[in-house]
Amino acid sequence: MKTSAADVQDGDEIRARRISDDASLGATSVETSLTAGIQPERMALHVTAAPWGVILLFLLALLSFSSRVEWPPIAPTEGQDPSSSSLNALSGSGLRSADDQDAQRGESAFDFGRLWRSSGSSEPELRSALGDPGMRSDKVRVAAEAWNFCNRVGMQTDSALSPRWADCADLSPSLSTSGELAVDDPALREVLYKVSDFDNELKTGDSFPQHEGEEFRSVDDPDLYAVEKEKYLASLCAVNQPVPWHFWMIMLKNGNFDLKSNLCPIAGSSASNYSVSDARAQSYVKSQPVRQLLEKEGGFPCFGPGCMNQPLLYHNWSQLEIRGAMDSGDTTKSRSSLTGSFYGTYDLDSEDSMDSSYFSVRWYKNESPGSWTFHHVLRVSDKYPWLMLYLRADATRGGSGGYPWDTRGMMHTVPKSPDFKVVVSLDVIRGGGSKSQFYLLDIGGCWKNDGNPCNGDLATDVTRYSEMIINPDIDSWCAPDSIDLCPPYHTTAEGEKIHRNDTAKFPYDAYHLYCAPYNAQHAEKPFRVCDRYSNPQAQELQQLLPHAEWAVHGYPAKKGDGWVGDARKWELDAGVLSSRLYFYQDPGTPAAVRMWPSVDVGTEVYVSTTSETAEWTMVRLDEQVVYDSRIGVENCKWDRKLQVSVSVE
Numbered sequence: 001m002k003t004s005a006a007d008v009q010d011g012d013e014i015r016a017r018r019i020s021d022d023a024s025l026g027a028t029s030v031e032t033s034l035t036a037g038i039q040p041e042r043m044a045l046h047v048t049a050a051p052w053g054v055i056l057l058f059l060l061a062l063l064s065f066s067s068r069v070e071w072p073p074i075a076p077t078e079g080q081d082p083s084s085s086s087l088n089a090l091s092g093s094g095l096r097s098a099d100d101q102d103a104q105r106g107e108s109a110f111d112f113g114r115l116w117r118s119s120g121s122s123e124p125e126l127r128s129a130l131g132d133p134g135m136r137s138d139k140v141r142v143a144a145e146a147w148n149f150c151n152r153v154g155m156q157t158d159s160a161l162s163p164r165w166a167d168c169a170d171l172s173p174s175l176s177t178s179g180e181l182a183v184d185d186p187a188l189r190e191v192l193y194k195v196s197d198f199d200n201e202l203k204t205g206d207s208f209p210q211h212e213g214e215e216f217r218s219v220d221d222p223d224l225y226a227v228e229k230e231k232y233l234a235s236l237c238a239v240n241q242p243v244p245w246h247f248w249m250i251m252l253k254n255g256n257f258d259l260k261s262n263l264c265p266i267a268g269s270s271a272s273n274y275s276v277s278d279a280r281a282q283s284y285v286k287s288q289p290v291r292q293l294l295e296k297e298g299g300f301p302c303f304g305p306g307c308m309n310q311p312l313l314y315h316n317w318s319q320l321e322i323r324g325a326m327d328s329g330d331t332t333k334s335r336s337s338l339t340g341s342f343y344g345t346y347d348l349d350s351e352d353s354m355d356s357s358y359f360s361v362r363w364y365k366n367e368s369p370g371s372w373t374f375h376h377v378l379r380v381s382d383k384y385p386w387l388m389l390y391l392r393a394d395a396t397r398g399g400s401g402g403y404p405w406d407t408r409g410m411m412h413t414v415p416k417s418p419d420f421k422v423v424v425s426l427d428v429i430r431g432g433g434s435k436s437q438f439y440l441l442d443i444g445g446c447w448k449n450d451g452n453p454c455n456g457d458l459a460t461d462v463t464r465y466s467e468m469i470i471n472p473d474i475d476s477w478c479a480p481d482s483i484d485l486c487p488p489y490h491t492t493a494e495g496e497k498i499h500r501n502d503t504a505k506f507p508y509d510a511y512h513l514y515c516a517p518y519n520a521q522h523a524e525k526p527f528r529v530c531d532r533y534s535n536p537q538a539q540e541l542q543q544l545l546p547h548a549e550w551a552v553h554g555y556p557a558k559k560g561d562g563w564v565g566d567a568r569k570w571e572l573d574a575g576v577l578s579s580r581l582y583f584y585q586d587p588g589t590p591a592a593v594r595m596w597p598s599v600d601v602g603t604e605v606y607v608s609t610t611s612e613t614a615e616w617t618m619v620r621l622d623e624q625v626v627y628d629s630r631i632g633v634e635n636c637k638w639d640r641k642l643q644v645s646v647s648v649e
């Protein structure tokens with residue numbers, strides 16, 4: 001890649017806050033916090049391609065037939081899971097089927113179909129993109145993955161084997177039809193496990209059993225082995241209805257980064273021995289400003305050698321749980337369902353301390369056949385001040401946001417802007433402190449700066465992220481005096497473009513920060529480049545804050561909305577919102593199709609100086625897409641050949 005002057009000048013990885021123009025990054029008055037993130041993505045798509053009038057009408061039409069149901073706020077009380085009392089209220093309000101929508105549409109003042117496709121005759125149909133729409137399946141389909149700082153495995157230790165695990169279980173047929181126990185006979189309750197300890201304990205280099213005739217390749221590289229292990233576990237968990245799908249994915253990431261470990265090659269260096277073969281990467285890492293930035297307080301956290309370790313993960317296998325009317329003695333109303341959890345810590349030596357890092361994700365249904373509830377806890381510690389925990393719906397195959405290798409997941413149809421919305425109920429019980437960047441939706445996609453879809457070439461693929469941060473403690477870094485942290489322009493819902501230098505009109509408060517991919521050759525100056533280590537390829541980030549500008553799409557309107565004590569059901573027109581965002585693209589290139597193979601909710605506690613705990617429940621996630629038979633995971637598939645390895649001389 002050619003290095004532009006701006007890139008060099010502005011290329012201090014960024015989430016640099018209010019860094020003064022002179023490059024004296026060491027100046028004590030400068031407050032700096034590096035970001036590396038997991039989240040960044042941005043691509044400048046020319047938003048002009050979006051038919052704004054049509055989008056607006058689409059939104060109106062959507063609103064006209066989908067009533068907004070507020071999730072009743074619940075005051076958490078001691079000893080009671082705060083989410084449970086609300087489940088009854090939710091269970092009756094499932095997502096509408098396409099039929100229901102048709103009925104509603106008939107009553108609507110708008111002819112939805114004609115609005116949407118002025119030229120076509122067929123009416124668009126909203127369908128779920130997920131294998132388990134609204135999380136209503138009786139089957140447990142959960143997997144967990146752990147990533148190091150740069151979305152790889154890195155060092156593998158005895159206590160953390162190849163970091164992919166799954167818990168997939170069905171209820172025996174006699175119980176699964178309605179979840180209701182005809183006879184309260186424990187002998188009838190049977191859990192059919194699809195995955196075993198043997199499978200979860202597979203470690204790099206182990207050979208895989210054959211499953212359904214599929215062969216999985218054993219390799220000695222931990223990063224590549226994890227890819228194969230995920231595919232293997234998925235083959236055990238696959239549900240073939242309506243089309244093959246696998247599992248919800250719990251994603252853990254350790255933000256510690258030891259630059260001296262050489263474990264995370266700088267993005268864009270595709271060779272395994274990047275430090276030798278990529279002179280530019282080498283000089284970048286060694287350049288004074290970057291060194292200073294990294295070594296400064298607020299740079300990449302690391303307590304010393306080994307700080308990039310994978311977690312210790314424990315597993316409570318799914319087991320039968322009888323809930324309902326047991327207390328009242330009325331067994332005819334009792335229901336059976338499954339419950340289980342993954343939990344653990346990053347602190348390898350002091351697991352039991354209350355100050356140690358901790359995470360857990362527990363799944364249960366308290367009113368079968370209701371939706372799954374996923375209950376999450378994440379605690380950061382002194383040694384692990386930057387941790388991430390998300391629940392993701394990833395594409396059933398192909399790459400996913402931030403991860404350039406083949407993955408397995410829940411989404412059989414990859415959502416495309418602007419044709420999708422996401423429905424989710426979220427109850428944030430504890431926020432996780434002032435550094436907890438809680439994402440009420442983090443969507444990740446991948447396309448090149450010339451608008452083409454990604455194809456696995458790490459030098460030109462660009463991960464794009466759009467994230468709505470709902471913690472009211474998180475401020476806007478984009479500001480009139482820091483326009484380098486703003487996108488070049490904002491597009492209103494009406495389609496008006498407002499340049500970031502228009503201080504009277506630009507909604508600075510609607511953005512936390514924006515950063516450009518390092519390989520954006522024509523990015524408008526001044527700009528900041530997203531961190532080049534935390535993803536294997538370039539990334540672009542659009543981090544948003546609650547604002548009236550986004551509220552028109554169902555997102556929080558102001559700080560505090562959806563936060564602790566304000567549990568809600570959200571219907572987010574994520575497709576329309578993401579089509580409004582600026583993402584970089586090379587001048588004169590055709591607008592990229594914005595596909596989003598990862599949709600997730602969770603938090604990134606971004607370098608906390610104190611031990612903090614975040615806790616939340618999430619229920620009934622669904623994604624609805626305007627159904628188009630031409631769009632499926634095939635369109636978003638970049639089955640990366642497994643040639644990348646991370647060993648460094």
Ligand SMILES: *[C@@H]1O[C@H](CO)[C@@H](O)[C@H](O)[C@H]1NC(C)=O
Nearest residue numbers: 270271272273274276277278
């Ligand atoms: C590593 O770098 C050396 C020296 O530049 C080069 O000859 C070699 O092909 C590289 N190896 C790989 C796997 O790229």
Ligand SMILES: *[C@@H]1O[C@H](CO)[C@@H](O)[C@H](O)[C@H]1NC(C)=O
Nearest residue numbers: 316340341342343360361362
């Ligand atoms: C795992 O199971 C044990 C024993 O039943 C229980 O004490 C513990 O709370 C469970 N952990 C989680 C995170 O669910």
Ligand SMILES: *[C@@H]1O[C@H](CO)[C@@H](O)[C@H](O)[C@H]1NC(C)=O
Nearest residue numbers: 488499500501502503524525
């Ligand atoms: C704002 O930016 C636009 C686009 O770069 C430029 O044309 C305009 O002159 C700028 N206005 C001011 C006041 O800087």
